[in-house]
Amino acid sequence: xxxxxxxxxxxxxxxxxxxxxxxxxxxxxxxxxxxxxxxxxxxxxxxxxxxxxxxxxxxxxxxxxxxxxxxxxxxxxxxxxxxxxxxxxxxxxxxxxxxxxxxxxxxxxxxxxxxxxxxxxxxxxxxxxxxxxxxxxxxxxxxxxxxxxxxxxxxxxxxxxxxxxxxxxxxxxxxxxxxxxxxxxxxxxxxxxxxxxxxxxxxxxxxxxxxxxxxxxxxxxxxxxxxxxxxxxxxxxxxxxxxxxxxxxxxxxxxxxxxxxxxxxxxxxxxxxxxxxxxxxxxxxxxxxxxxxxxxxxxxxxxxxxxxxxxxxxxxxxxxxxxxxxxxxxxxxxxxxxxxxxxxxxxxxxxxxxxxxxxxxxxxxxxxxxxxxxxxxxxxxxxxxxxxxxxxxxxxxxxxxxxxxxxxxxxxxxxxxxxxxxxxxxxxxxxxxxxxxxxxxxxxxxxxxxxxxxxxxxxxx
Numbered sequence: 001x002x003x004x005x006x007x008x009x010x011x012x013x014x015x016x017x018x019x020x021x022x023x024x025x026x027x028x029x030x031x032x033x034x035x036x037x038x039x040x041x042x043x044x045x046x047x048x049x050x051x052x053x054x055x056x057x058x059x060x061x062x063x064x065x066x067x068x069x070x071x072x073x074x075x076x077x078x079x080x081x082x083x084x085x086x087x088x089x090x091x092x093x094x095x096x097x098x099x100x101x102x103x104x105x106x107x108x109x110x111x112x113x114x115x116x117x118x119x120x121x122x123x124x125x126x127x128x129x130x131x132x133x134x135x136x137x138x139x140x141x142x143x144x145x146x147x148x149x150x151x152x153x154x155x156x157x158x159x160x161x162x163x164x165x166x167x168x169x170x171x172x173x174x175x176x177x178x179x180x181x182x183x184x185x186x187x188x189x190x191x192x193x194x195x196x197x198x199x200x201x202x203x204x205x206x207x208x209x210x211x212x213x214x215x216x217x218x219x220x221x222x223x224x225x226x227x228x229x230x231x232x233x234x235x236x237x238x239x240x241x242x243x244x245x246x247x248x249x250x251x252x253x254x255x256x257x258x259x260x261x262x263x264x265x266x267x268x269x270x271x272x273x274x275x276x277x278x279x280x281x282x283x284x285x286x287x288x289x290x291x292x293x294x295x296x297x298x299x300x301x302x303x304x305x306x307x308x309x310x311x312x313x314x315x316x317x318x319x320x321x322x323x324x325x326x327x328x329x330x331x332x333x334x335x336x337x338x339x340x341x342x343x344x345x346x347x348x349x350x351x352x353x354x355x356x357x358x359x360x361x362x363x364x365x366x367x368x369x370x371x372x373x374x375x376x377x378x379x380x381x382x383x384x385x386x387x388x389x390x391x392x393x394x395x396x397x398x399x400x401x402x403x404x405x406x407x408x409x410x411x412x413x414x415x416x417x418x419x420x421x422x423x424x425x426x427x428x429x430x431x432x433x434x435x436x437x438x439x440x441x442x443x444x445x446x447x448x449x450x451x452x453x454x455x456x457x458x459x460x461x
Contacts, residue, residue: 002041002064002086010044010086013054018045018092029087032072032079033135034424040067040081045092049168049176049207055088056205057174060451066172067455068201070111070143073135075340076422078147078200083456088205090142097121098208105213106165106182111142111206118211128216130157133418134325142206148198150418152249152324155241155279155375157214159418161197168208169196172449182210195444200420201455203448217282219289220248222317225277225300226270226307230254230370233275234350236303237374241347245295249279250375251324254354257369258323260330267323267330270307277374278324280317327371328380334367337388339397341425343408344378344417353411357381360403364396378417405431421459429460 011019020026021042030039046052059066065085072079081087095112100122107122107129115136122129132151133139139149145167150159166180179192196203227233233252240250253261253276261267269276277300281292297308311317332338345353354370361368361383372380381404385397405415405428415425415432429438438460445452445461 001084006058006062006064007042009058010042010055013058014044014046014051018047019043029069029072029089030081032074032077034075034077034080034422036077036080036423038080038082038084040087041084043087043089045089047093049170052088052170052205052207053174053176056170056172059086060172060174060453063451063453065453065456066205068142068146068205070140070146071114071135071138073139074143074147074422075342075419076416076424078420078422078455078458079143080423082423082458085453091140094142094207095140100125100127100213101182102127104182105215107211107213109141109209109211111140111145111209113141115139115141115144122213123216126216127213129163129211129213131160131163134328141209141211145197145206145209146199146201147418147420150373150376150378152251152373153280154373154378155250156246156248156282161194163212164193164197164209165212166210167193167196167206169204169206171204172451172454176207177204180210198420200422200458202445202458202461203454205454215284218284219286220280220282221289221293222280222311222320223247223278223293223296224309224311224320225296225305226273226309227275227277227300227303227305228272229274230354231351232304233277234354234374236277236300236305237350238347239303240296240299241375243295243299245292245299247279247281247292247296247375249373251278251372252276252374253278253323253327253371254369256334256367257327257331257371260333260369261323261326264330264333265326267326269323272306276323278320279375324371328382331369331382331384334369335384335386335388337385337394337397339383339385339401341381341383341401341404341415342372342378342417342419343381343404343413343415344376345408345411345413347374347377349411349413350374350377350379353379353408353413356407357404360400360407363403364400366396366400368400373417376417377413402428402431423458426458426460
């Protein structure tokens with residue numbers, strides 16, 4: 001419990017209007033997209049870096065848990081106050097775009113800036129910030145950095161870590177540090193920024209982020225490939241990329257997802273489609289876009305595609321993308337409990353990985369619809385439990401997840417491509433990392449946070 005005198009001290013720092021311990025606020029900040037609930041003792045909205053420094057210094061001295069939070073859109077419980085304490089919400093005040101530097105092609109932002117707001121701001125001046133997580137309309141840049149978020153454009157442009165040039169952050173003892181520089185090259189000292197990216201708020205509170213921008217491509221085109229089965233589609237993925245194709249996105253839907261989209265949302269998709277690949281290509285020259293489309297079409301057809309569709313206009317492109325963007329909500333027809341994982345494997349292993357996933361589903365009598373970012377090997381695996389209130393069905397679901405994780409690691413893959421570990425995947429860290437590796441992680445955590453006040457016990461630490 002956080003004592004009243006502690007809350008009073010924090011109120012003196014941020015003001016009465018920026019600290020809340022009423023039940024409505026505690027409930028509102030007790031959950032994320034996992035729908036798991038842990039009530040904090042209070043919610044604090046710092047106004048600036050100085051507030052955060054003073055809050056952390058005081059809480060470190062009194063060993064009060066602090067859980068940094070952006071929009072609370074995470075899928076693994078990374079921002080949940082699982083051990084109580086104080087939620088430090090950066091959404092209210094720390095949400096400004098500080099600078100868009102046209103000459104150096106960088107943006108400097110506070111952590112509470114919404115991803116989509118940044119994209120719109122830089123595109124208005126002819127620049128481009130590629131990372132586009134599915135939650136881009138409400139997730140924050142600080143949360144994206146903390147989880148190293150990806151998105152549909154990762155196939156060509158990479159993920160959040162590829163655009164973070166520098167950070168300002170506050171250590172648990174209240175000291176302010178700078179990590180990285182605005183320069184393109186910087187090999188002075190350890191890569192502290194790299195350690196903070198993906199650390200899920202366990203090491204420091206990020207207060208400022210410098211991001212690399214690129215010129216906005218002048219041309220873009222949407223495509224869709226129809227395949228008889230998922231194996232043919234996955235073979236087309238890595239063979240297309242190995243042949244010189246460089247699509248912005250290459251997303252896939254399997255047969256179960258296609259069925260769900262047709263049955264629940266009446267999406268017009270071919271009834272005989274066993275898998276679909278959807279994506280965009282872009283470039284500064286129309287010839288470049290045409291080359292990409294021709295390369296994709298050639299490889300798709302060589303790998304049993306029954307059709308290759310090119311969007312005729314923006315409305316047609318939106319229609320094609322509608323299916324992909326509604327994959328997740330559609331599959332609830334298969335069960336009321338979805339165990340959603342985001343495993344990642346080398347692209348050449350995609351056909352075998354999906355084959356194994358479906359075999360595991362049959363073993364446990366569970367449907368496992370899959371979709372996701374095939375262009376970078378990131379599969380959204382959805383173990384559907386028909387009745388989530390049945391403990392036996394849930395047990396089968398979690399057994400299937402554990403087997404999938406082991407299979408993925410054996411293939412050289414990873415437990416998470418973009419959602420992070422948080423609390424949801426923490427029990428499985430031993431599958432992916434040996435004792436020496438886990439001890440190294442714990443040593444890093446201890447070096448930053450010896451009193452273990454920042455988001456403790458996340459990522460299995």
